[in-house]
Amino acid sequence: MRLDSHQHFWEYDPKKHEWITPEMSRIRRNFLPADLSPLLQDAKIDGCIAVQADESQRETDFLLDLASQNDWIKGVVGWADLKSDQLDEVLDRYSESKTLVGFREVLQGRDPAYMLQEEFIRGLRKIGQRGYAYDILIFPKHLAATLDLVKKCPDQRYVIDHLAKPYIKDGEWKEWKKAMAPLAERELMHCKLSGMITEADWQKWTPGQLIPYLEIALELFGPERLMYGSDWPVCLLAGEYERYWEVIEQFTSALSPSEKSKIMGDTAAKFYQIP
Template identity: 60%
Template sequence: MRLDSHQHFWKYHPKKHEWITDDMKVIRENFLPDDLIPLLEQQELQGCVAVQADESLSETAFLMDLSTEYEQIKAVVGWADLGSDDLDKDLDLFSNQPKLKGYREILQAKPVEYMLRKEFIRGIEKLGKRGYTYDILVFPNQLEATLEFLKKCPEQPFVIDHLAKPYIKLGTWREWKKEMKPLAERDYVYCKISGMVTEADWKNWKKEDFNQYMEIALEQFGPKRLMFGSDWPVCKVAAEYEQVFELVDEFTNKLSPSEKAMILGETASNFYGIKE
């Protein structure tokens, strides 16, 4: 199955989505499944993984409702406060939802100490016991702490969103590569080739700007632990959906058909436990 492993839906609200700044005004509108499905079909993708954008239980409920209505939404990555004493109760709210496959918080916006708290680690352990995955959203300057975090949770399936947001606009990669390496050495850690265009020069990027980063990801994780994601509609600040897909599609043409198929869907299907 060919899948987009990372995209978002929302009904735009200025307060709720205040992170959408003036220079991102192109995404200050509603983005819903009827907008995405034609884009998936154009690239012969059979489905998507809807990932939380707002940190609230209502966000998880919103995505679950959409997944019930649209069969193209194959999985949902929701939100919960993993450090909360009420976590079990919050997880119970959605325990009967088979398309809810994992959780995520906006760790990139939090101090590095946040993910190392014993309460947070306890929450990750609770996710694991229930069979959920966890998406890690961090910046490169959080990778050292992320490694310490991963060491505390060796049984939990993780996926790093957006290649940990390397500094593509600056063209720097050596330090990022060095810090990603010990994460990739852990076979329970996967990585999404997603979110690249928004880390580049939005108006002046070129295809070759991304090759070094994809090469490193391929070298470190291999096709069995890499998955394509569009990061739509956020990607629209720098590129249209077909442009984002084309970057990964063309890069993977050098691989065997089976390896290409892994990155374009099979890895995501295996990681999230998606059944056709």
């Protein structure tokens, strides 16, 4: 199964999506399944994982509703406040959903110490006990704290979104690799080859600028813990869907068919437990 492990849907609202700044005018509109479906078909991709873009329970319900109407949305990574005293009740509400496969918060906007709070760790353990995966949305400055978190919750399935957003525009990779390496040693830690072009120069990036980061990710995680993700429609700020997809297709063309299949869908299907 070929899967896009990371994309978003939204009905644009200036208040709810205040993170979409004026310079991001390209994505200041609705993006729904009808917009993505032809792109996936052109790329011969069987389905996708829809990931939260708004921190609300309403967002989780919105994505689950879209998935119920489109069987090619294979899984939903929703939002929940892991620190909430009502987390058990929230999880109980979704206990019958087979489409909800994990959760995510926008940790990149918080101090690294946030994820090491006792309440957060307690919540992370709760979702893990119920079989949910956790997407880690962070910047490189969060990597040390993420390692501490993983040590406290070693049995949780994790995936680092967007390679932890390395400084591709500046061409820096040595410190990022050094911080990623101990995380990659954890067998339950995975990584998404997503969100790269928006960390590069939006107008001037080239495939060659992405290759060092792709090679390092492959070296650290191997194809069995890497998954392709478009980060559509955010990727449109720096390039069309097919342009980034072609970069990953070209990069994986040097691998064996089995290794390429893992990155292009098998890893994501296994990680998110998609049948």
